[in-house]
Amino acid sequence: MKRKIPLLAAGAVALVAALASHAGRIEDTAQQSGTRAKAAVRVEPIKPIVAPKVTNFAMVELGKQLFFDPRLSKSGVISCNSCHNLSMGGTDNLKASIGHGWTPGQLNAPTVLNSSLAIAQFWDGRADNLQQQAAGPIANPAEMNMSHELAVRTLETIPGYRESFWRVFREDRITLEQVTKAIAAFENTLVTPNSRFDRWLAGDNRALGEQELRGYKLFKASGCVACHNGPAAGGTSFQKLGLVEPYKGDTSIPGRAAVTGKDADRFKFKVPTLRNVELTYPYFHDGSAKTLAEAVEVMGKIQLGRTFSKDENDDIVAFLRTLTGDAPNFRLPQLPPSGPNTPEPTPFEVVKK
Ligand code: HEC
Numbered sequence: 386m387k388r389k390i391p392l393l394a395a396g397a398v399a400l401v402a403a404l405a406s407h408a409g410r411i412e413d414t415a416q417q418s419g420t421r422a423k424a425a426v427r428v429e430p431i432k433p434i435v436a437p438k439v440t441n442f443a444m445v446e447l448g449k450q451l452f453f454d455p456r457l458s459k460s461g462v463i464s465c466n467s468c469h470n471l472s473m474g475g476t477d478n479l480k481a482s483i484g485h486g487w488t489p490g491q492l493n494a495p496t497v498l499n500s501s502l503a504i505a506q507f508w509d510g511r512a513d514n515l516q517q518q519a520a521g522p523i524a525n526p527a528e529m530n531m532s533h534e535l536a537v538r539t540l541e542t543i544p545g546y547r548e549s550f551w552r553v554f555r556e557d558r559i560t561l562e563q564v565t566k567a568i569a570a571f572e573n574t575l576v577t578p579n580s581r582f583d584r585w586l587a588g589d590n591r592a593l594g595e596q597e598l599r600g601y602k603l604f605k606a607s608g609c610v611a612c613h614n615g616p617a618a619g620g621t622s623f624q625k626l627g628l629v630e631p632y633k634g635d636t637s638i639p640g641r642a643a644v645t646g647k648d649a650d651r652f653k654f655k656v657p658t659l660r661n662v663e664l665t666y667p668y669f670h671d672g673s674a675k676t677l678a679e680a681v682e683v684m685g686k687i688q689l690g691r692t693f694s695k696d697e698n699d700d701i702v703a704f705l706r707t708l709t710g711d712a713p714n715f716r717l718p719q720l721p722p723s724g725p726n727t728p729e730p731t732p733f734e735v736v737k738k
């Protein structure tokens with residue numbers, strides 16, 4: 386039985402056509418400044434990543450400490466970095482994350498790298514921004530399982546933190562808002578510029594090989610860019626998983642509908658970034674695709690109604706690997722020692738579900 390391509394797919398195709406007319410256009414920004422001409426910058430649906438300018442270094446440093454501090458969890462062993470390991474592309478490389486009391490999660494942990502570039506946070510976009518997001522995992526019983534009051538109280542018993550929060554915020558008490566603000570300030574710095582693809586965008590013709598270029602052309606021509614576009618090659622919209630063919634797997638998760646309450650948003654997810662995608666396996670909200678080859682095959686089939694040959698799939702995967710940028714380069718933070726009144730962690734407490 387042949388399925389008709391739904392209206393949305395037609396919309397996507399129109400968008401692709403619009404983007405394609407943009408694609409490949411070369412903007413010659415060459416400026417004859419004395420002897421050297423600048424290379425021609427390419428205008429493409431995937432935009433270069435621009436590293437943010439850090440203005441408040443003390444706040445970023447504090448946020449970095451909090452990101453790595455397991456004392457924000459009831460067990461005393463789970464930090465943000467446990468599931469968003471910055472040595473592993475900002476993920477845990479697990480199908481679904483494991484939280485407090487070894488509780489199995491339902492969802493694959495998205496990378497925190499470049500997450501500041503997305504329109505919203507979480508697979509269903511229920512947090513508007515990084516600051517709003519950061520409060521979630523601390524209190525989530527299946528993640529860090531720490532009430533916000535307890536988290537803040539714990540930080541107040543650590544003399545080193547009292548001092549640095551005072552230095553950054555100049556308020557008498559530590560508050561949850563300060564905690565999430567600092568974490569978000571740190572996360573804003575977690576961008577990965579200077580990938581080979583970015584260097585090609587900036588005009589370096591040798592940055593991509595023949596196969597990678599072929600892969601990028603196919604990525605554009607077959608319509609992937611309708612959803613994976615912008616500086617993060619994703620994160621710009623919510624889209625249904627299984628637009629042309631139904632997704633083969635568990636479809637019980639509501640996705641975006643959980644936020645909007647609209648039936649039309651069932652099984653829509655935030656389009657994930659493809660930046661550093663070679664590092665962020667396994668793929669999809671449920672971690673069902675083990676390899677990039679598998680993810681590309683599924684995307685072709687169920688989002689675009691297209692079956693790629695082995696060579697075509699290899700080409701696209703080769704292109705996707707060029708999206709790996711410079712990892713954030715910073716010193717591992719040293720955490721201030723606990724004080725005499727810092728609550729004891731309770732790693733073996735039974736979890737209520
Ligand atoms: C137990 C594992 C775990 C811990 C600990 C954890 N996260 Fe997450 N994180 C996840 C999972 C799983 C998701 C996806 C959940 C969803 O979409 O509903 C997520 C989503 C996110 C997102 C959204 C990314 C995106 O692209 O939508 C950000 C940002 C994030 N976490 C930051 C943090 C910070 C900051 C902390 C520490 C305060 C933290 N996480 C602690 C597992 C974890």
Ligand code: HEC
Pocket residue numbers: 397508604607608609610611612613623624625626628654655656657658659662665667668669670671677680681684685688689701
């Ligand atoms: C109609 C929109 C749409 C199109 C077209 C599309 N994608 Fe996706 N892509 C998504 C969504 C939504 C997800 C997340 C799916 C999920 O949550 O399970 C995704 C996920 C992915 C992932 C996994 C990323 C991760 O971190 O989990 C890869 C890789 C990917 N797409 C590549 C492609 C390629 C290659 C094409 C073209 C053949 C393509 N996509 C076309 C919307 C789209």
